[in-house]
Amino acid sequence: MPDPTDVEGLTVGQVSTRLGVTVRALHHWDEVGLARPSLRTAGGYRLYTAGDLERLHRIVIYRELGLGLDKIRSILDSTTAVPEALRAQRAQVADRIKRLRELSAGLDRMIDAHERGLLLTAEQQVAIIGPQWNPDWSVQARQRYGDTTQWQQFAEGSADRGPEEWQAIADAMLGFEGALGDAMDAGVQPGSAEANQLVEQHREVFASYFPLSRQMQVCLGRMFEGDPGYAAHYNGIRPGLATWFRRIIDASARVNGIDPETATWT
Known part of the structure; x- marks a missing residue:
């Protein structure tokens, strides 16, 4: 004073x-x-x-x-309003502190998601995705794609997801892959309405990771067929499924005015 x-x-x-x-x-x-x-x-x-x-x-x-x-x-x-006003201000400060703590926790999760990808323990990842999953793959993906827009979109979505949300995504992808194998067994032809619907379903399911354009989907189709790890995964569902999947993606791209031979990751 x-x-x-x-x-x-x-x-x-x-x-x-x-x-x-x-x-x-x-x-x-x-x-x-x-x-x-x-x-x-x-x-x-x-x-x-x-x-x-x-x-x-x-x-x-x-x-x-x-x-x-x-x-x-x-x-x-006023001679009487001081305690009431200070109590009200204290309540507002407490509420602000609570919000700031929540914001801090959210920022911590966002940082972890950008650095790690999946905010799940190794045991949770294997339990949700399957025994063929290697938890190191998420770290490797960060090293390879960490500077891309798609990794940033994936990380920002991952920050808000817990085991239940990831389980729902894994179940949706598993259901799609089962439908994919059944369609190939049934002789569904690339370019048909049923095959094109499967391609659209793939884009919808995959959007849980990041938005997938048709050109990007063509690039993924090539990777599914050409990368040994992805090819083994799809061919493990049905022999030859990796190539058939790439073919229906290419056919759908052509219907939508995209030349698969010149498609780029955009």
């Missing part, structure tokens, strides 16, 4: 220095009637008394507590 014995007739600049507030703020508080100086010089310059400084000190304290100027005015002009 200011010492009233040495404070009488302080200028705006002196008060600004003592309280650590700007001259502009002091002028504003004067203009809105929140803290007007009691004295003026012959030339009209503001001079603050000890009583003025005490009021200003309280304003600074309440402002640091997050109170608005109108609330500060009501507190300063």
